[in-house]
Amino acid sequence: MANVLKKIYTALIFIFLYAPMVVLIVLSFNASKSRSKWGGFTFKWYANLFSDSSIMEALGTTLLLALLSAFISTFIGTIAAISIMSFKKGMRTLMIGITNIPMLNAEIVTGISLMLLFIFFNVKFGFTTILLAHITFNIPYVILSVLPRIKQLNPSAYEAAMDLGASPFKAFMKVVFPDILPGVFSGMLMAFTMSIDDFIITHFTKGAGVDTLSTKIYSQVRKGIDPKMYALSSIIFITVLILLILVNLLPNAGKSSSHTKK
Amino acid sequence: MSNKLINLENISKSYDNHLVLDEMNLYIRENEFVTLLGPSGCGKTTTLRILGGFESPDTGRVIFDGKDITKMPAYKRQLNTVFQKYALFTHMNIAENIAFGLKIKNKSKSYINDKIKYALKLVNLEGYENRMPDSLSGGQQQRIAIARAIVNEPKVLLLDEPLGALDLKLRQDMQYELIRLKNELGITFIYVTHDQEEALTMSDTIVVMNQGYIQQIGTPEMIYNEPENAFVADFIGDSNIIDSIMIRDELVEILGTKFACVDKGFGENVHVDVVIRPEDIELVAPEDGTIQGEVTHIIFKGVHYEMEVMANGFEWLVHSTKMFPVGEKVGIKVDPFNIQIMNKPESEDEEAVQIEE
């Protein structure tokens, strides 16, 4: 009995979490532009999606932003995480404290503080300012995802590599880096996701003329959302879902190959 | 005697104002099995890490084969280490682990393959090339760690409590294995442990350390039979350490009773510590003993009985194959050769030398 209740409870929460996804997917096939009326089934939003240059441009901006910010923040964050662990305790605590600021701080404050920075230094708002902002809020995700991996490292493995003749750099690349790689990847994925989903910080750091999908959608809230946006979101969501299922169905696909490569 | 391979000169090291090694001097001969023995925190692991190049001493020099290597980084030293918890690279298979050092030195493929085969054969793990470290037992991982170190043909193998994580039976097997390896390879082994039995079984030379000082250096027999101070006596095996007075040469007063002994040169009426090993005490009929007492405890230990005898206000620890029940009056006899006289520690510092574990 208790078990049934537990299952029902869990199911209700997941329905709550995923109901909007269903609504959006349904709306993407709705012939009516209204969010509350069903106007019959249609594929036209999907068909017209790729010829809508403004949406495609926003999509391109979003993806480029996510890729660039994920790569740069992963690079800076990973080397920072490695470095943080070699600091003395006090300095380390300070560094991690600073890392936590963008994580714990309100997005609106991060957004306006960056906006003020750019205003103060007369930086022209545009793609670059958004990119700088995204890197800033992404680095902490990378650091916090790599740090636990570094803590778990067996410090003797690094020493063992040097003992066997590897220079510190070689020892790091051959022994330490492969061990923290999963943390680096999940940090990068997290950064990519956060960048794609971000609205608030982009809202404050973008200039006129540049739009990500988020800011484009926000600008349409008053006049009515273009149903092509539903179609695009559904495509993205389903793609990610399928990718995740594939990755989880083939959990060893990545692992086995890494053992054999030299 | 073969020549000195390693010379540690006046090595000091402290961490956060805590002195771990104090002006240590030690030399190690070629082809020797040296064990650094002591309780945790005695400085033995630090000594090993200084030799391996993972720590640099605050003062002093490390001389290896006539050259000063104090400042040489770990990866340039002709020493290899077997780490406490093996430190195998978990993302590489056994062959890749063993080949690691050789690949760095750009050895040819066939050379590397031969070496892997040779090393695996040496540690009795032929055919394990493609296994992953995680799939091996602790003892097997340990052998791989040794194989990985020795393929580099080091002149010295440093072993940092390598058997600590293994269970008792496996530990004993590995002890014989290590002696065999050492003899086959003909290189110097420097072994760190806190296990006195391991040290006594395997070593040519034991260096007993405590609180950053070397307490005694000697063969296992010397360390066991003639401990130089109370710490060594207490740390190596069980012993009765009794506050006594050296009356004159070859006569010592233990707990108010005079015993004949063989030591000389301590002076007359000097306070000393006397060490008597429990197996060196003979329990006899009360009238035959030098002093008399009463058995207060008895435990059967397999090879012998362990008894405690209360005599002259001291609980004597006695190992004997003969059983005396609790309450029995007995006499205690000790052969003069088995009474080991030691000087009292001179300073407060040495007094602090107690076993802390």
Added chain:
Amino acid sequence: MKNKFFKWLSLPYIIWSVGFIIIPLIMVFYFGLTNKNGSFTFSNITSIALPVHFKSLLIALLLSLISTIICLLLSYPLAMILSNMKSGNNKLMILVFVLPMWMNFLLRTLAWQTLLENEGVINTIFRFVHLPALKIINTPYAIVFGMIYNFLPFMVLPIYNVLCKIDKNLLNAARDLGANEVQTFLKVTLPLSVPGIISGITMVFIPALTTFVISDLLGGSKILLIGNVIEQEFTLNSNWHLGSGLSIVLMLFIVISMIISVIFDKDGEGSAL
């Protein structure tokens, strides 16, 4: 890994965090404590006492507090159920909660309009089973609803993580010593999960308190939260000084939450490796 080379690796990050975290925060204080002529003033900060600003702060505090409490009440049982599942795969759990992020956050929130509207999906179902219709769209309830929906994962995950880490033998020990299920929960599980609860509370409370999007999308722009006021000062009125001043007030609450979470974060970075 004590090596000078490694210490230098954090240089880019140190420069970055000074340039893009520390200096921007100083900017907020600079703008918040000056007026348009650049002279020092407290008026931007004290303007929080204006009825319109103060009301928006109070509403935001009230709604975010309610959302946080409901999130906690909903999340704790869920986290417990999930952490007790045998196949409790940590990675999968996180994926399940991260996955919705791949659907745009604005669209997800807007979808609740469709669901909650007077003629929306939920009310249609309610009418079908003869339940009274919900009239919550464009009310504070809808905002609370949106907050719970958006921030629930941030409450579930930290609690779930903490619960997973509790050694099951502790629970067995408590039972062995005579505690029943309720006592075991109150005396062992709950105290041990406090760090997760605290971190969940800060991760829900701060974004809820400072949001302007959810109130915008679900409150029908009738209800202004402090976040909306600040956002309008920046984007509509271009009064950065006033917006910064109000942000400083907002940061006061954020700092308090941060301090609380740091005090309870024993697992974080207190321990040396």
